[in-house]
Amino acid sequence: MKKVLITGGAGYLGSTLSDHLLTNGYKVTVLDNLMYNQISLLHLFKKNGFKFIQGDVRDSENLKKIVKNHDIIIPLAAIVGMPACDANPELTIAVNYNQVKSILQVLSDNQKLILPNTNSQYGSSDSIITEESPFNPLSLYAKTKCDAEDAMLSNGNGVSLRLATVFGVSPRMRTDLLVNDFVYKSINDGYLVLFEAHFKRNYIHVQDIARTFQFIMENYSSCKGQAFNVGLSSANLSKLELAEKIKTHIPNLVIKEDNFKEDFDKRNYIVSNDKLESLGWLPMFDLDYGIKQLISAYKLIINKNNQNFTNL
Template identity: 50%
Template sequence: MKILITGGAGYIGSVLTPILLAAGYEVTVVDSFIFRQNSLAECCHYDTFEVVRGDCRDQALIKDLLKDADAIIPLAALVGAPLCARDQVGTQTINQDAVEMICRLASPQQRILMPVTNSGYGIGEAGKFCTEESPLRPISLYGVTKVAAEKAVLERENSITFRLATVFGMAPRMRTDLLVNDFVYRAFYDRAVVIFEGHFKRNYIHIRDVAKVFLHGLENFEAMKGKAYNVGLEDANLSKLELCAKIKEHLPNFVYLEAPIGEDPDKRDYIVSNQRILSTGFTPDWSLDRGIKELIKGYTILRNSIYSNV
């Protein structure tokens, strides 16, 4: 099977692409490489790997690349509230418009497997799990564009969407701004963090389990198509304070305090049920504890010290 991945050099793509290649898939990645990353260097020895430097919004380019694709995985996106706020036009055109374009250009036979976000649930009801049938009430531009893109993808039927929990874990194209990754980094280097609105809850999933769920979707596509699937850890619907307590189990010198004033600009607060994806036979491999241990090893290697003498 030939797979086209947009944004395949990013955080998720840098883990997913080599896993797909190792599993025997032919993979073409189109990426703008705006972060000047070399995250796909290890893939270049595969004869079944092709890479194109380009923009996912380039209709002529995407139309040409789609000719040989059996399945499309649109990963290209501007992610995170700060980045989306800085580039609202890019957020709209990359996160939504480019995906809608793929839906128009792809044939009915071509499969689309797309990651979206469970942040589309916005603010959930206290004590009530969000399922795939729960109303979508995104409260950020990122969430709004992802919900709209998901609607376009699911309307074509020969598609699957994965509503990912907050992703964590090490990757060749690392992101330290994601909540677990960020808190572990602060615990490891700063040994302290101040939390705003620590009762806000989220669900979490390791990046290698994200790659695993794409493989699962490809292998079980006919049985799964036409639906959205929450993808997270059933035992990791945690508040920010609960997350910090978990990190402290691994880094005992970590001190965390909840600010008595101030607020978090990210107002997401919900708990999520992942029973639909589990009912298909998918099981995550990575617990939160295992991921924290991995991040500690990773941050022993990585240090954001570009302007430091240490």
């Protein structure tokens, strides 16, 4: 039974991934400092093969000791998004970049490293984005992810997953992600105000990300040393198109465009996921599924600004 280390495993992606891998027969160790006081892993303690270590990836010596005892390393611990990164640049560099450097210092040829990365590296482009497209990071978050990927690919032992904007329900819910945020506002406010509504992004369900990590783990030899875009090919949508999609599920939703204000987030791109799909990977959860899931789940969330549901 393979042993997987997930740093930041109590977060939005990690809590979903940990559950998925345990269900599929892997042993999972989560290293997390619980900086948001989350209890997202509580349900996993009843499962065989689960271990939790409360600790910080900035403690490089402890991290290196833990890494050596695992077959597969997934460094999910990160300061995520422009606002959180800009609020604490030193912390962002330490967690998003230095963590990966520490792992690479002790990683053996027999171990597997799968690096969660982001479409944000591409910034803004008028062309269809492939894995060969140049980076154009527009934020500190994207810059640290570029640097981490460069370090890993230079090492030769690793796979980078450039994830689309994630949506869907997770044990550690986040309402600040675009789809999740739009659905929440649609339910509770009854309207959406869109800035630069033509900006496009690609999207992917959190459960499909968990499936992607497992797919790479089980096809590592053919993926090693490469980067892959991970998203729904059917969901390269502008913010306006996304809002209109949500309106099909919430008919009374009012959509307004504000053409006088700019969005501080300038990401704008269409992403090709052909490279990963050519290996046989395909998503299972489309945008409509995720929107319906969110509408049901948000009955439990009264205040989206609660620290349990945001990374700020």
